[in-house]
Amino acid sequence: DAKTTQPTSMDCAEGRAANLPCNHSTISGNEYVYWYRQIHSQGPQYIIHGLKNNETNEMASLIITEDRKSSTLILPHATLRDTAVYYCIVRVARSSNTGKLIFGQGTTLQVKP
Amino acid sequence: SQTIHQWPATLVQPVGSPLSLECTVEGTSNPNLYWYRQAAGRGLQLLFYSVGIGQISSEVPQNLSASRPQDRQFILSSKKLLLSDSGFYLCARQGVDTIYFGEGSWLTVV
Numbered sequence: 454d455a456k457t458t459q460p461t462s463m464d465c466a467e468g469r470a471a472n473l474p475c476n477h478s479t480i481s482g483n484e485y486v487y488w489y490r491q492i493h494s495q496g497p498q499y500i501i502h503g504l505k506n507n508e509t510n511e512m513a514s515l516i517i518t519e520d521r522k523s524s525t526l527i528l529p530h531a532t533l534r535d536t537a538v539y540y541c542i543v544r545v546a547r548s549s550n551t552g553k554l555i556f557g558q559g560t561t562l563q564v565k566p
Numbered sequence: 567s568q569t570i571h572q573w574p575a576t577l578v579q580p581v582g583s584p585l586s587l588e589c590t591v592e593g594t595s596n597p598n599l600y601w602y603r604q605a606a607g608r609g610l611q612l613l614f615y616s617v618g619i620g621q622i623s624s625e626v627p628q629n630l631s632a633s634r635p636q637d638r639q640f641i642l643s644s645k646k647l648l649l650s651d652s653g654f655y656l657c658a659r660q661g662v663d664t665i666y667f668g669e670g671s672w673l674t675v676v
Contacts, residue, residue: 487664496656496667497610540610553600553625554658554665556610 457541462561465535471528473560475541478522483545486517487554488526490537497540497556500526531564538562569593570668572657578674585630585644587671589657592638598660599640601632602667605653616640647675 458476465471477486487502501508501515503524508515514527528535540559569592579585591597601613612625614632622632629648633641640657652675657668 485663491610494654494670494672496658496670499664499666502664553598553612553615555612556602558609 457543457557459539459541459557459560461558462563464563464565465528465531467533467564467566468530471531471535471562471564473526473528473539473541473562474523475526476523477541477543480521480543481545484543485545486515486521486524487542487544488513488515489540489542489554489556490535491540491559492534492537500539531562533564533566536562536564570657570659570666572655572668572671574671575669576672578676579647581649581675582646585642585647585651585673587642587655587657587673589640589642589668590638591640591659594638594659596637599634600658600660600665601640601642602656602658603653604656605650610656614642649675651675 485502485504488500489497490500491497501510501513503515503517515524517524538559538561540556542554544554571590573588596618598617600615602610603613604610614622614624616622616634619634619637629651630642630644652673655671655673658665
């Protein structure tokens with residue numbers, strides 16, 4: 454699975470959009486970009502994933518560059534409850550054998566009042 | 567709904583004692599299952615994964631072992647705990663296109 458690079462930490466004002474970047478320059482053609490978040494002392498929570506096109510769900514939007522070497526997770530109206538560590542992961546969605554996720558260090562997002 | 571149960575939620579064990587953490591999954595058959603560990607202040611590390619009953623793959627050499635005695639049961643064990651085994655242990659299962667995590671088990675080795 455390709456490696457990702459994320460900033461260690463970011464701040465965001467409550468009510469504003471939080472834009473979390475991720476670089477994955479070695480991504481393969483069959484690898485998806487996944488985003489998870491982990492609130493302190495809880496298990497990671499799936500947010501969104503995509504292959505080429507931008508994706509949106511009730512939690513967030515995912516913008517993937519045309520060359521697929523980077524992406525941005527957008528939380529449109531951040532709340533204090535969005536304070537968490539956000540992980541960007543690339544993997545094959547339907548792996549032929551394991552489908553395992555390899556986590557990096559993630560970005561600690563601090564939403565401030 | 568597809569649910570992951572982990573227990574115990576919190577555990578304090580002395581060095582050298584045995585360990586057994588259990589994970590059961592509901593609502594799905596023959597899932598890929600995973601054990602992750604998160605040491606204090608560190609990221610999530612994949613320890614083991616299983617694609618079926620009795621099939622265990624280890625990702626890192628360590629003091630722990632895993633077993634899958636039933637399709638929906640995944641157990642993490644140790645014969646003798648070390649201080650370095652302390653951490654947050656997460657069981658996870660493969661979904662349609664992603665992986666879902668349980669709420670975790672906190673282990674403190676003293």
